[in-house]
Amino acid sequence: MIDFIKIIIKELRPAILEANPLLDFYDTINLTTGEMKTTNRNGNKVTPSKNASYNGLEFKIYDTGTIAIAGSLHKYWNNGAHNYNDFNNEAVSFVLSDLKTKFDIEPEQCILKCLEIGINITPPIPTNEILDNCLLHKTKPFEYQKNSDEGKYKQVEHNEYIIKIYNKALHYKSKGFDIKTEIMRFEIKYTTLTRLKQKGIFTLQDLIDYGLHNFKDDVLNEWQNVLYYDNTTQIESLSKTIQKRVIEYSNPNYWTGLLNNKQTENYKHHRKQLNIITQKHSNKVQEMTAEIMRKKID
Known part of the structure; x- marks a missing residue:
């Protein structure tokens, strides 16, 4: 290491x-x-x-x-x-x-x-x-x-x-x-x-x-x-409103915009929402990668 x-x-x-x-x-x-x-x-x-x-x-x-x-x-x-x-x-x-x-x-x-x-x-x-x-x-x-x-x-x-x-x-x-x-x-x-x-x-x-x-x-x-955007997210399974939000989530400028405008609580809220969507509607690449790391270190 x-x-x-x-x-x-x-x-x-x-x-x-x-x-x-x-x-x-x-x-x-x-x-x-x-x-x-x-x-x-x-x-x-x-x-x-x-x-x-x-x-x-x-x-x-x-x-x-x-x-x-x-x-x-x-x-x-x-x-x-x-x-x-x-x-x-x-x-x-x-x-x-x-x-x-x-x-x-x-x-x-x-x-x-x-x-x-x-x-x-x-x-x-x-x-x-x-x-x-x-x-x-x-x-x-x-x-x-x-x-x-x-x-x-x-x-x-x-x-x-x-x-x-x-x-x-x-x-x-x-x-x-x-x-x-x-x-x-x-x-x-x-x-x-x-x-x-x-x-x-x-x-x-x-x-x-x-x-x-x-x-x-x-x-x-x-x-x-x-902060990882999972591109395996099945957007088509989401409502139109959530689809629009997920597209925003894929853009780093969306997140930096929240932070630059001192919307810290808003940033935390939407990051939590991204995690929920990722867990329910994606292959969970970040989680899979963590497990590979864990096993490799062991």
Whole structure:
């Protein structure tokens, strides 16, 4: 379930990594002046660092002596190639053991700064249909994103975390991978440590001790927080008045309009009505998807 992480390594001398033959460090310098790069493309100040990569993980040694690693542990397990397959507890243990063997990095040394927890499933209907019908998460609308590494996906950004939903099969098929089934990924990206600290998670070892399966409720709850319009709803079985209302329900602008006009109670009422209609007159895709998630995590 772990994917992207960003960690700070404590009690590890930079010289150990610098001397490692698996890491080829380079500096970012101005080729004209020979000066170290101190600002990024947006003009913001950055601390100069030496950089190296291995199997999808980026190693940084800052001039201050701080060591940071960022990247996907899931991709690391696949030699940096992909993260569309299953990454279970045994695979996580292998990766952590490999980091110890190759780089002398222990999980208790790894202070978490960012973490992605997610699950890949075979959905009950085509993934793109599910993405198109995920309208809001809580009260925020989903937006399509496109990234050269992550492909096309939907996300909602909250203060402490981001919800992402991907069509993993489509993304990696476009890269030449032979994938036979639909693959949907649902993911929580913790951008601050608040929620993790509440669980007693500060380091990578704390995360392992807590148990990845204990994120099951978090994943399922956040999926249920998705305002989902079920396109299997049998509209023809409804009265003309309800049909008109259901058509409105399928439009994310209807919901954001209620929220923008501060009609919170109206929003809650109509969301409840949508749930009732979905339960009675559809194949209950969101519920089916939750059950697949539940079984997959178990």
